Amino acid sequence: MFLLRWFLYLTGLIPAILFFTPKRYFLRAKKKTGYKGPVIVALNHTSFLDYVCALLAFPFRRLYVLVSAQFYDFNPFLTLMVRAMGVIRVDAVSGNMDAVNKAIKLLNKGKSIMIFPEGHIETEGKLLEFGQAAALMSLGSGAPIVPVYHNGKIGPGKKDKMFIGELIFPDSYLIKEDNLQEQSKSLTKDLRDTIEKYRQFYLDNFLEAEGRRLKKPEHANFAYNLIKLTAHPLVNLLMHPKFVFENGMARGTLYRQKGMVLVGNHSWWMDAPLMYYIFFKLSPKCIAASDVAKINKMWGYFEGKMGCIMLDRSGFDWGAIRTCADCLKNGTPLVVFPEGHMNYDDKFLPFMSGAVMLSLMTHTPIAPVYMHTTYKPFNRQVFVIGELIRFDRTYQMTDNNSVNLANELLMKKMYELRQIAMRESSPKFNRKVSERRKQMKANLERANASKKEAEEKEALKDSGEEIRDDA
DSSP, X not given: OHHHHHHHHHHHHHHHHHHHOOEXXXXXXXXXXXXXXXXXXXXXXXXXXXXXXXXXXXXXXXXXXXXXXXXXXXXXXXXXXXXXXXXXXXXXXXXXXXXXXXXXXXXXXXXXXXXXXXXXXXXXXXXXXXXXXXXXXXXXXXXXXXXXXXXXXXXXXXXXXXXXXXXXXXXXXXXXXXXXXHHHHHHHHHHHHHHHHHHHHHIIIIIHXXXXXXXXXXXXXXXXXHHHHHHHHHHHHHHOOEEEEGGGOOTTGGGXXXXXXXXXXXXXXXXXXXXXXXXXXXXXXXEEEHHHXXXXXXXXXXXXXXXXEEXXXXXXOHHHHHHHHHHHHTTOOEEEOTTOSOOOSXXXXXXXXXXXHHHHHHTOOEEXXXXXXXXXXXXXXXXXXXXXXXXXXXXXXXXXXXXXXXXXXXXHHHHHHHHHHHHHSOHHXXXXXXXXXXXXXXXXXXXXXXXHHXXXXXXXXXXXXXXXXXX
């Protein structure tokens, strides 16, 4: 059996790597920490090839998989192959505990187990009810469970993805419940809820982008791509960006979602270019103030080349809002700064409702981003990217109270991301950010005072000329 197992490993390794290797996303707080010791890998069941994908997703770890007696006894040749690979036969008809007891013995010896808690292959793309075998093995051995969601798109060019989560330890269930039946039932429910959560995470962040081939945005012309490509390495060099993802999200998951409102805090004129940098692969558009573009002709030129949508802040610009909605419906992400003006204080300016209204109008999610930065060259800058927010599933565009409540929740989320940024930064860096913002605010106040003084002198001069003319 030993020689046969290694023969199967060696002969199947190359085709398995070429056709069945999934892209892994670790949905856990500490991504660099591996799963040490014996574990129970529990994943949903989409096809007979799930076992091969799981082996490649957990390299250098032998997984003993539980297989139903119907598949195990299909024919003598297949039985020989699966026995060589370390399969544990499960008699689902009789319901005996032999397979669970054998798995517990292997776990106690330091081996790892793989199980499909559904027991059958999914046919409608939804999770089936989970059996309690994984929970019983965990409770009986003390080994943690690794919850895994697999999208089942196996094969060349099929975008096979596997979402691997945080360990679920049985200790709390042993203390919380009185008997083994209740402990097993509670653990099984939490395991299914966790994998369902990962399934929803995949549907929200990946499925829309995978379901259709998106056209190249019209605004992504030669000048747009030239500015984007030259600015990207420059930001990497000068800012040393550090990305932090809320709740241990996998890096890059938001890049797959199309047609979303990208909401950021606004502290300086570099915020818009940085949002372009963060969502580099999506070629987003940005809402820009038309009055600023008129004052600074050069900046207005670049905004035009980057496909910015000019907004008249003097009143309700319905034309610009309609253009933004069309962009989102066509799958183009849109950068919005709800504060409307630059803010240098720790407290945000009141959020305008435009971002929430666009999200509700177009049924698109909001991706909140907090930029914690000093805007000084060669200083590390921290960007915190939050989970997608789907206000359209809860609130109505026609209800003003709903819009206001959603707007308040968005501001609350931005404060939460700010707290994450503070925790991820050293106290010294946080002081630098605070001092830099105070300095920028003082500079702005001096510039506004000088401008006001110049305007007053000009007004006095004009009034003096008028008096002389009358004389």
